Amino acid sequence: MMEAIRLIDPHVHGQASGCSSIADDALLEWFLDRPHQAVVVSDHASWDFYQADWAKDFAGRTLYATEITMEGTPFDFLLHTWVEGLFEEYREELLGRGRRRVPPLAVLEDSRVLVTFAHPPLDTPARRVRWPGWFGRMRIDFLEFNAVRLRALLGRLAVSREPEELRKAVQTVNGRMLELRGHLAPEAKFSTGSDAHVVQALGAAGLALETPAPDGETAWRELQAGRYRGWLDLRRLGNYAIDPVSGLQPKPSAAPTASTSPPALGVVSIRPSAGERLDDD
Ligand SMILES: [Zn+2]
Numbered sequence: 001m002m003e004a005i006r007l008i009d010p011h012v013h014g015q016a017s018g019c020s021s022i023a024d025d026a027l028l029e030w031f032l033d034r035p036h037q038a039v040v041v042s043d044h045a046s047w048d049f050y051q052a053d054w055a056k057d058f059a060g061r062t063l064y065a066t067e068i069t070m071e072g073t074p075f076d077f078l079l080h081t082w083v084e085g086l087f088e089e090y091r092e093e094l095l096g097r098g099r100r101r102v103p104p105l106a107v108l109e110d111s112r113v114l115v116t117f118a119h120p121p122l123d124t125p126a127r128r129v130r131w132p133g134w135f136g137r138m139r140i141d142f143l144e145f146n147a148v149r150l151r152a153l154l155g156r157l158a159v160s161r162e163p164e165e166l167r168k169a170v171q172t173v174n175g176r177m178l179e180l181r182g183h184l185a186p187e188a189k190f191s192t193g194s195d196a197h198v199v200q201a202l203g204a205a206g207l208a209l210e211t212p213a214p215d216g217e218t219a220w221r222e223l224q225a226g227r228y229r230g231w232l233d234l235r236r237l238g239n240y241a242i243d244p245v246s247g248l249q250p251k252p253s254a255a256p257t258a259s260t261s262p263p264a265l266g267v268v269s270i271r272p273s274a275g276e277r278l279d280d281d
């Protein structure tokens with residue numbers, strides 16, 4: 001019998017994404033070891049992961065996902081549905097052959113699809129970004145606090161990693177996200193995702209459902225209703241919670257750990273760790 005879904009990382013890249021070094025076999029292992037984790041892989045304009053032989057065995061705990069990119073602009077959207085085969089119905093629109101001036105609005109407006117604005121730009125206040133007009137014509141269900149982008153941005157805003165500086169940087173980033181929501185999608189909820197491209201990044205972020213869901217459809221509806229809380233592990237930059245309404249929150253117990261900031265000396269290394277890569281998207 002399938003176990004209930006409690007955890008969901010909505011943003012993971014497997015081998016269909018050229019930028020990812022995670023083999024689908026490794027993802028399969030990862031999900032097998034974590035029976036409470038929904039099976040979600042959001043490859044770029046691909047849903048190959050779900051078409052493998054073993055995918056059927058996971059159908060009960062699967063959310064189907066893909067990430068699409070607007071050509072010529074830096075805007076990416078994650079799509080999630082519980083309906084197997086839905087992306088195949090929208091195949092041409094999702095593959096986006098030729099020039100894509102406007103997003104595939106028919107897919108984005110399908111009520112069986114949840115739309116996440118993946119890593120919206122937070123290095124600039126929303127009022128200074130030139131938003132294409134089609135933003136006003138599409139529904140955005142979630143705004144994502146992306147683990148990879150956030151580590152880079154907080155790292156730039158809080159170079160010393162001092163707790164006070166980090167606290168201010170978190171406030172700044174969340175303030176920009178709140179402004180962006182007001183500007184672009186006042187109804188949207190906040191979400192998060194690891195955007196994992198390497199095995200070590202799996203599990204760095206995700207959403208914990210308030211009530212465990214027996215299947216992908218129920219999990220999808222719980223997400224839609226905002227009945228979850230996100231977590232984000234930014235390593236030396238701390239651990240955070242994501243509230244669907246108020247956004248990025250430091251976790252009470254989550255000051256950078258002793259291993260990354262020697263408490264007595266107050267000296268914090270600012271050398272980037274080997275794992276700090278910017279291979280996002
Ligand atoms: Zn992306």
Ligand SMILES: [Zn+2]
Nearest residue numbers: 067195280281
């Ligand atoms: Zn991505």
